[in-house]
Amino acid sequence: MHDITVVDLSRWQFATTALYHFLFVPLTLGLSFLLAAMETVYVTTGKQIYRDMAQFWGKLFLINFALGVATGLTMEFEFGTNWSFYSSFVGDIFGAPLAIEGLMAFFLEATFIGMMVFGWERLKRGQHLAVTYMVALGSNLSALWILVANSFMQTPEGASFNPVTMRMELGSLSQLIFSHDAQAKFVHTSIAGYVTGAIFVAGVSAWYLLRNRHVELARRSFRMAVLFGVLSTAGVITLGDALGFVGGQAQPTKLAAMEGLWKSESAPMPFNLVAFPSQKDQANHGQVQVPYALSLLVTHSMDGTVPGFDKLEQQAVERIRGGIPAVEALQTLSSKPGDVDALAQFRAHEKDLGFGFLVQRYSQDVSKATDAEISTAARDTIPQVAPIFWSFRVMVAMGLAMLAFFVLAVIFSLRNDVVRHRWFLKIAVWMIPVPFLACEMGWLVAELGRQPWTVYELLPTWMSASTHSVGYMIFSLVGFVGLYTVFIIAEMYLMLRAIRTGPERPDDGDRDSDSLLNDSVNGGRLAGAEG
Amino acid sequence: MKTFLLFVLFMLIALVVIVLAVVLGDSGAWYFAWLVGTGMIVLVTAAGGAMLDAQDEHAAMEADAGARTRRA
Amino acid sequence: MEIYGVFQVIWWLLLGVLLVGLAVMVGMDMGVGTILRYVGRTDLERRVALNIIGPHWEGNQVWFVLGGGAVFAAFPLIYATAFSGFYVVMLLLLWSMILRPLGFEYRSKLPSAGWRSMWDWALFVSGLLPMVVFGAAFGNLFKGVPFHFSWNLTSTYTGSFLFLLNPFAILCGLLSLSLSAFMGSVTVMNGAEGAIYERGRTMARVSSALAIVLFAVGGFWVHGMQGYVLTSGPGAGVPQTPMQQVVTLTDGAWFANFHAHGLLWLLPALGFAGMLLGLLAAGARRSHLAWWLGALAWLGVIGTAGVALFPFLLPSSSVPAQSLTVWNSSSSQLTLTWMVGFAVVFVPLILWYTSWAFYVMRGKVSAEHVAADEHSY
Numbered sequence: 001m002h003d004i005t006v007v008d009l010s011r012w013q014f015a016t017t018a019l020y021h022f023l024f025v026p027l028t029l030g031l032s033f034l035l036a037a038m039e040t041v042y043v044t045t046g047k048q049i050y051r052d053m054a055q056f057w058g059k060l061f062l063i064n065f066a067l068g069v070a071t072g073l074t075m076e077f078e079f080g081t082n083w084s085f086y087s088s089f090v091g092d093i094f095g096a097p098l099a100i101e102g103l104m105a106f107f108l109e110a111t112f113i114g115m116m117v118f119g120w121e122r123l124k125r126g127q128h129l130a131v132t133y134m135v136a137l138g139s140n141l142s143a144l145w146i147l148v149a150n151s152f153m154q155t156p157e158g159a160s161f162n163p164v165t166m167r168m169e170l171g172s173l174s175q176l177i178f179s180h181d182a183q184a185k186f187v188h189t190s191i192a193g194y195v196t197g198a199i200f201v202a203g204v205s206a207w208y209l210l211r212n213r214h215v216e217l218a219r220r221s222f223r224m225a226v227l228f229g230v231l232s233t234a235g236v237i238t239l240g241d242a243l244g245f246v247g248g249q250a251q252p253t254k255l256a257a258m259e260g261l262w263k264s265e266s267a268p269m270p271f272n273l274v275a276f277p278s279q280k281d282q283a284n285h286g287q288v289q290v291p292y293a294l295s296l297l298v299t300h301s302m303d304g305t306v307p308g309f310d311k312l313e314q315q316a317v318e319r320i321r322g323g324i325p326a327v328e329a330l331q332t333l334s335s336k337p338g339d340v341d342a343l344a345q346f347r348a349h350e351k352d353l354g355f356g357f358l359v360q361r362y363s364q365d366v367s368k369a370t371d372a373e374i375s376t377a378a379r380d381t382i383p384q385v386a387p388i389f390w391s392f393r394v395m396v397a398m399g400l401a402m403l404a405f406f407v408l409a410v411i412f413s414l415r416n417d418v419v420r421h422r423w424f425l426k427i428a429v430w431m432i433p434v435p436f437l438a439c440e441m442g443w444l445v446a447e448l449g450r451q452p453w454t455v456y457e458l459l460p461t462w463m464s465a466s467t468h469s470v471g472y473m474i475f476s477l478v479g480f481v482g483l484y485t486v487f488i489i490a491e492m493y494l495m496l497r498a499i500r501t502g503p504e505r506p507d508d509g510d511r512d513s514d515s516l517l518n519d520s521v522n523g524g525r526l527a528g529a530e531g
Numbered sequence: 532m533k534t535f536l537l538f539v540l541f542m543l544i545a546l547v548v549i550v551l552a553v554v555l556g557d558s559g560a561w562y563f564a565w566l567v568g569t570g571m572i573v574l575v576t577a578a579g580g581a582m583l584d585a586q587d588e589h590a591a592m593e594a595d596a597g598a599r600t601r602r603a
Numbered sequence: 604m605e606i607y608g609v610f611q612v613i614w615w616l617l618l619g620v621l622l623v624g625l626a627v628m629v630g631m632d633m634g635v636g637t638i639l640r641y642v643g644r645t646d647l648e649r650r651v652a653l654n655i656i657g658p659h660w661e662g663n664q665v666w667f668v669l670g671g672g673a674v675f676a677a678f679p680l681i682y683a684t685a686f687s688g689f690y691v692v693m694l695l696l697l698w699s700m701i702l703r704p705l706g707f708e709y710r711s712k713l714p715s716a717g718w719r720s721m722w723d724w725a726l727f728v729s730g731l732l733p734m735v736v737f738g739a740a741f742g743n744l745f746k747g748v749p750f751h752f753s754w755n756l757t758s759t760y761t762g763s764f765l766f767l768l769n770p771f772a773i774l775c776g777l778l779s780l781s782l783s784a785f786m787g788s789v790t791v792m793n794g795a796e797g798a799i800y801e802r803g804r805t806m807a808r809v810s811s812a813l814a815i816v817l818f819a820v821g822g823f824w825v826h827g828m829q830g831y832v833l834t835s836g837p838g839a840g841v842p843q844t845p846m847q848q849v850v851t852l853t854d855g856a857w858f859a860n861f862h863a864h865g866l867l868w869l870l871p872a873l874g875f876a877g878m879l880l881g882l883l884a885a886g887a888r889r890s891h892l893a894w895w896l897g898a899l900a901w902l903g904v905i906g907t908a909g910v911a912l913f914p915f916l917l918p919s920s921s922v923p924a925q926s927l928t929v930w931n932s933s934s935s936q937l938t939l940t941w942m943v944g945f946a947v948v949f950v951p952l953i954l955w956y957t958s959w960a961f962y963v964m965r966g967k968v969s970a971e972h973v974a975a976d977e978h979s980y
Contacts, residue, residue: 033569033572036573037574037577038577038580041581044577045581063709065708066708067704070702070703071701072668073667073701076668077686079682079686080682080683080685081686084684087679087682087683087686088679091679095672095676095682095934095938096676096938096941099669099676100942102668103669103950103953106669110662111661111953112662114660115658115963119658122963162935164844165843165844165935167679169935170934170935171937173937173941183561187564187568190565220580220583223583228575231572231575239561330755335754337847413579414582466687467759468690472691483701487705490705491709497712
């Protein structure tokens with residue numbers, strides 16, 4: 001039997017380590033393609049400055065990449081260490097994309113990154129460029145397989161339960177890979193990474209332009225980053241809408257939480273621009289609504305509706321009642337494999353199996369579940385609305401703000417007068433944290449919105465965890481928090497130091513230390529030399 | 532010979548792209564969009580950098596021409 | 604045998620390939636970490652040692668990630684049971700592993716001696732600890748691990764953390780450590796010159812001699828141990844859970860497969876031959892040859908362990924009947940088939956571009972170059 005404290009601690013640990021890992025991933029996804037673009041210009045035009053750019057941003061890329069790899073190892077372990085029932089229950093499906101990720105993507109990325117860093121002198125220009133593209137492709141393919149795995153948790157397609165082996169088994173790999181959720185999620189996430197890379201490069205370049213340092217390098221980087229960014233941001237918003245559309249149909253409870261939809265409404269539904277959802281009252285307070293907008297947004301039509309929690313909870317009650325015989329049949333099959341009656345009973349109620357597990361949290365013997373326990377379990381199907389509602393709104397607002405920023409930046413950059421708009425350069429520097437936060441918010445919406453399930457409507461979170469003691473969980477959580485805190489301090493310090501030092505040619509190496517000590521003097525000298 | 536090998540290489544790449552497009556276009560339209568979109572984004576970005584150089588050269592030429600007219 | 608059974612055996616073999624790949628490639632980098640403070644006395648010497656594996660450690664580390672992913676995909680029940688059962692050990696392994704990327708990337712980014720020395724210790728711990736854990740985990744497979752399942756296959760581990768650190772497991776851990784130190788030493792010999800080379804040579808001879816002794820002692824130890832025998836069960840190629848078999852314990856049963864198939868003795872022979880010839884080759888300054896012999900030694904050692912345990916993967920000491928075998932813990936036929944397909948396409952591709960990367964970066968790493976190159980670690 002699972003201790004709910006252990007489950008909660010496992011959730012906290014997963015959320016902490018995944019959100020932390022996801023601080024580094026988007027920058028890797030985007031910056032790698034930006035590096036490839038810079039190097040492409042170097043190879044085609046032969047201008048040394050683009051090589052300097054690729055090398056300088058490459059140095060920052062590596063500092064970030066190291067932590068991305070290190071914290072990614074944690075994720076690979078964590079399913080087994082903390083979520084062992086989950087791992088054995090869906091491992092037949094979920095493990096495959098993770099293994100393919102290693103075979104197809106991570107090997108590519110990791111082998112070629114060594115070549116990218118150390119190969120400048122040993123490889124021909126064209127070869128090195130190909131290597132850089134391989135790194136970019138590899139890191140994004142990594143994201144593809146991870147998100148294919150994740151989308152199985154959101155919309156479990158291409159799999160079915162096998163009562164003989166007591167687990168979920170793969171039915172169709174192509175259905176898994178080409179599920180609409182996986183497609184929309186991958187493209188949305190990958191391109192969100194591009195936006196992150198673009199804002200990062202644009203922001204750091206703006207910082208140099210403000211200080212009149214490395215001007216030639218900075219204005220080229222700025223130009224390339226904002227073009228990269230404006231196209232990517234448009235893509236992110238398009239795909240965000242697609243993901244909402246696809247996910248909304250497959251995961252009605254998540255959609256209802258994102259929109260704060262407690263009561264089902266008739267079409268055309270109004271959109272809650274601002275609201276303060278209360279889980280206790282099952283209602284919103286102080287809501288500001290935009291008429292008609294919700295129908296338009298989530299169904300792409302004026303007369304579409306989506307169910308609110310009142311309806312969804314009612315459906316959950318029915319499905320729990322349907323799932324109870326399925327769990328009973330499985331218990332029989334576990335001790336008497338091949339029992340024909342039990343198998344028939346299971347097949348009849350198979351689709352509600354997960355809901356049967358849901359009530360088992362309150363009644364170990366599901367056949368004795370009372371009405372009160374069933375309605376408590378049904379109430380559990382409503383995720384925590386307020387954090388999902390607000391994460392979603394903050395993410396969208398940030399996306400739109402970045403679009404506005406990039407459009408303006410492209411105008412200034414193409415006119416070549418961005419340096420005259422110092423206020424805008426300052427904004428650009430302050431934009432740097434925005435995409436990182438937006439990515440984290442997106443993760444929160446996706447994963448909090450999936451609750452109370454690890455695999456949507458199939459496997460409840462409460463039974464997915466390992467059977468550890470609370471002490472173990474506290475031990476590991478404290479360990480991770482401690483280590484990760486040290487890591488982020490080291491990372492930020494090195495990153496800021498590398499940025500302050502700026503792009504130095506090897507023959508400027510000696511000035512490394514004094515450029516740190518005396519930023520402004522050095523900056524003036526370099527700007528003089530370059531400009 | 533080198534031209535021929537390059538020709539064969541590019542033909543092979545073209546073949547792979549066509550097969551990929553046919554397969555992906557059918558069952559994975561969004562994946563296909565990502566592939567094409569990423570290619571386009573990277574190319575536009577690279578072109579933007581090259582364009583800046585062209586703008587600089589143009590400006591330098593104009594400044595140069597202006598200086599000469601003044602001298603004349 | 605059912606076609607499903609064939610795929611189960613193929614995946615058992617592939618798992619062996621991946622584990623050998625992990626041991627050879629990750630083991631050599633970790634070996635360099637373990638001996639770093641010995642072969643490199645000055646900061647520059649240590650940087651030379653680090654830069655020998657600098658371009659490759661990242662790619663090599665993927666063998667480790669892939670090993671985890673492959674167990675998850677092909678033997679999910681093993682992944683779930685072993686990773687949660689070995690909880691504290693796994694965390695120590697993980698925490699020391701995640702120090703490595705930072706040790707490489709961040710160490711030489713600051714000039715401070717204290718900063719660098721700290722990361723050198725981190726690289727030492729993250730080279731030594733994972734290899735000991737890797738071997739100790741194998742050792743515990745022979746002893747059996749206390750776990751059992753509930754009706755829906757929720758696994759519960761009933762041992763303590765200290766249980767996993769029994770003497771036999773520590774012996775196996777030391778064997779794995781000495782093999783990795785050997786590989787690290789010859790790798791340093793491959794890429795270094797002068798004093799570093801000589802220290803690498805000394806270390807290679809010491810570690811391979813140690814490995815020979817430990818492997819032999821381990822063999823005798825296992826001989827006197829109780830082994831597991833799968834008396835009856837649904838058998839190969841039949842979908843099943845671990846609740847349907849009968850398992851008995853017999854003295855010396857871990858040698859049963861060798862007694863049944865004499866050819867299998869070639870595996871331990873290969874292990875000993877690799878170590879012994881590796882020792883001689885390192886002594887004769889043929890470090891590249893020694894590296895390949897070390898890889899063969901790993902193949903022999905892991906092959907010996909795998910064959911001895913077969914068909915068991917994770918025996919249960921508390922409820923032997925619920926021991927995990929190749930037959931009851933593998934994925935479904937469809938998953939195994941797909942994964943074989945992916946492995947057949949991508950493993951050769953990986954070997955090809957990895958070799959290319961090593962070819963491009965071949966040759967000695969000189970101290971002058973490390974000091975002058977801003978990209979070096």
